[in-house]
Amino acid sequence: MSGASLLTFARGPAFEVALAMLIFGMVWRLVGILALRRSRDYSEGRKTAGWVSGLRVIFSRSWPQAEFRERVLHWDIVSYLFHLGYAVAILGYLPHILLIRNLTGLRWPGLPGGAIAFAAGIAAASLLALLGHRLTSPVLRKLSNFDDYFSWFIAFVPLITGLMAYYNIGDSYQMVLGLHILSGDILFAWLPFGKLMHVILFAFSRGKTGAVYGRRGAAI
Amino acid sequence: MSRPDRVIPIHPAPAPPSVVADALMREIAAALSRYAQDGQPHVIDLSAMPLSEDDTQRLDEQLGTGEVAIEIRSLLYTRVEETRYAGVWRVRHEDPDGSMRGEQIEITDIPEIVRASAADIGRSVQRLCADRAEEDA
Amino acid sequence: MKEETGDETVLDVLERRGLTRRAFLQVCAAVTSALALSPAEAARITQVLASKPRPTVIYLSYQECTGCLESLTRSFSPGIASLIFNDISLAFNDTLQAAAGEAAEEAKDSAMKKAWGKYVLIVDGAVPLAENGAYCTVAGRSAVSDLRHAASGAAAVVAVGTCASFGGLPYAAPNPTGAVPVSEIVRDRPIINVSGCPPIAEVITGVIIYYTTFGLPALDRLHRPMSFYGNSIHDRCYRRPFYDRGMFAKTFDDEGARQGWCLYELGCKGPVTHNACPTMKWNGGTSYPIESGHPCLGCSEPDFWDKGGFYRPLSVPTGHWSRAGVMGAAAAAGVVAGLGAAVAARVRQDRTHKPDAGGDTNQKTPKS
Numbered sequence: 001m002s003g004a005s006l007l008t009f010a011r012g013p014a015f016e017v018a019l020a021m022l023i024f025g026m027v028w029r030l031v032g033i034l035a036l037r038r039s040r041d042y043s044e045g046r047k048t049a050g051w052v053s054g055l056r057v058i059f060s061r062s063w064p065q066a067e068f069r070e071r072v073l074h075w076d077i078v079s080y081l082f083h084l085g086y087a088v089a090i091l092g093y094l095p096h097i098l099l100i101r102n103l104t105g106l107r108w109p110g111l112p113g114g115a116i117a118f119a120a121g122i123a124a125a126s127l128l129a130l131l132g133h134r135l136t137s138p139v140l141r142k143l144s145n146f147d148d149y150f151s152w153f154i155a156f157v158p159l160i161t162g163l164m165a166y167y168n169i170g171d172s173y174q175m176v177l178g179l180h181i182l183s184g185d186i187l188f189a190w191l192p193f194g195k196l197m198h199v200i201l202f203a204f205s206r207g208k209t210g211a212v213y214g215r216r217g218a219a220i
Numbered sequence: 221m222s223r224p225d226r227v228i229p230i231h232p233a234p235a236p237p238s239v240v241a242d243a244l245m246r247e248i249a250a251a252l253s254r255y256a257q258d259g260q261p262h263v264i265d266l267s268a269m270p271l272s273e274d275d276t277q278r279l280d281e282q283l284g285t286g287e288v289a290i291e292i293r294s295l296l297y298t299r300v301e302e303t304r305y306a307g308v309w310r311v312r313h314e315d316p317d318g319s320m321r322g323e324q325i326e327i328t329d330i331p332e333i334v335r336a337s338a339a340d341i342g343r344s345v346q347r348l349c350a351d352r353a354e355e356d357a
Numbered sequence: 358m359k360e361e362t363g364d365e366t367v368l369d370v371l372e373r374r375g376l377t378r379r380a381f382l383q384v385c386a387a388v389t390s391a392l393a394l395s396p397a398e399a400a401r402i403t404q405v406l407a408s409k410p411r412p413t414v415i416y417l418s419y420q421e422c423t424g425c426l427e428s429l430t431r432s433f434s435p436g437i438a439s440l441i442f443n444d445i446s447l448a449f450n451d452t453l454q455a456a457a458g459e460a461a462e463e464a465k466d467s468a469m470k471k472a473w474g475k476y477v478l479i480v481d482g483a484v485p486l487a488e489n490g491a492y493c494t495v496a497g498r499s500a501v502s503d504l505r506h507a508a509s510g511a512a513a514v515v516a517v518g519t520c521a522s523f524g525g526l527p528y529a530a531p532n533p534t535g536a537v538p539v540s541e542i543v544r545d546r547p548i549i550n551v552s553g554c555p556p557i558a559e560v561i562t563g564v565i566i567y568y569t570t571f572g573l574p575a576l577d578r579l580h581r582p583m584s585f586y587g588n589s590i591h592d593r594c595y596r597r598p599f600y601d602r603g604m605f606a607k608t609f610d611d612e613g614a615r616q617g618w619c620l621y622e623l624g625c626k627g628p629v630t631h632n633a634c635p636t637m638k639w640n641g642g643t644s645y646p647i648e649s650g651h652p653c654l655g656c657s658e659p660d661f662w663d664k665g666g667f668y669r670p671l672s673v674p675t676g677h678w679s680r681a682g683v684m685g686a687a688a689a690a691g692v693v694a695g696l697g698a699a700v701a702a703r704v705r706q707d708r709t710h711k712p713d714a715g716g717d718t719n720q721k722t723p724k725s
Binding site for chain 1 (some may be wrong): 621678699
């Protein structure tokens, strides 16, 4: 397949299918989880407004608890670097913004290419470091399954192909750009079906934990 | 219906910085001293160079004009001019309609195109003899 | 257009016309500058043109608009075209020649016969295959059989324009005439694609002169000469700094457009288009489309008509389906699947916990 036809495929049918899978998967998982039976809490609520702690926990779990801080802080920082770099590269780059505008009608100003490349470079480096950590830490290795490695891979490929396209590495720009968009399509399609769904579910799981324990009066 | 207030100005591409003229002058100097030592002529084709207007102007200023100027009216119109430096020539070829067909800087005693070739001289000998014979007859 | 043929060189022809070696050196200088030859090639050109028999060039036009020939002959330096057709080579071109009808066909046949196996075939336009090629016929012969015949006697084929190179406009969906590029029909001859709609005049002449003097140039994957198609428009674009700085024109008359910012958002295909426009420019070096404020259409690339719209940014999906339909159907299917999963989970819970009714249903919470 030539670069040009790959690019046409990635921008055309592949994107449509990926978008349909993304929306289907997101709705499926969200409805499926929200429509589950709630567990009854037989104890008397110590606090009436459990949802306040729910909201608080969504944010308070975004940094390590004091007890663990010394042990995990550095990996938390690397993880933050990755997430911030990834977000800047996705939301700050004008070609991406034009895609979002095409889908939603929203738009905002873009950042210079150099800033995007810097953010993406940081994200790629931290993602590699996080993979190294996953592979070398015995506990993490035991906890990891195919989902973890595939999700890592499918988050990494758009990043590296995007950087390659930006710096014009590889002998066919169209091929690299086609691969970049196709890997983005696969990321979209896979996102709801694996652990990458945490982009949505993190708020629900933390909120639920916060609300339940808050109601019971736990300091959380 | 003209709406002058609606005319959108077009920003032409900015001229590239003038760096080629200096490089060319260095090449000319090196070629001239080589020619002085071992008689090796050298040709620089200017059409292959990304010359800006500024470059052309600086080249004109630095090379100046010398004592000799030759016009060749053949298939094209060619103007051969000596520069201020003996042994450095500028050769410009133009179409009959005046558009530029090529420009070279030659480092030699006399540019090749000025010389009458042996073949042309040979043909001239025949023609001249024929003409003389006709006249005598 | 001349009748003579044989093993004459450019030098011989000029001498026969009563010109001196100086005229020959002028041609060499013009060729050197037209091709922007390297010093090594420039040193060889005199010897090549003096010793190599000048080739016959046969120019055939099929499914095309004659824009390529217009570009070639109405270039700002028409002299170079006459140089090719009169001085550097012998030529047949049915659009340019005075002869018409059977006389023209005869001239073509005799030119081909005299130089059989040695001539350079220039093809302009796509070739339709549907209905046995009935959509394009010349002198009662279909374009496809005409091309097969002409190509079998050619040393090489130069496909001029995007139609001949990649199918171009006739090839665009739904391609009612079954048009194909030259490379689909000629498979056993070297092919040089000089794409563009039209190609830059100086590129057409440059490629023809290069081939007739030095032979096959270095080609890219799409058989285009590297010397003209080696870089993308984007790589050589003077507006590139605006792209890098994230400064884009959003409409054709906003402040960005006035200031000459990058046209990516208006659909510029410069990043995926390979051509010499930013360096050689058009109309005698006046400007090129982007310099005149219009995004690059990508006319020198295959299928440029069918890439989702000239004004749609490169990063935006080409999408032929109804966006709302796709999203709505996917969301509806998601709701059904989600409710189904939840009901199944409840049924399973009921079944598991029935014996000790009222026991806390131990429900899973998703991990963060």
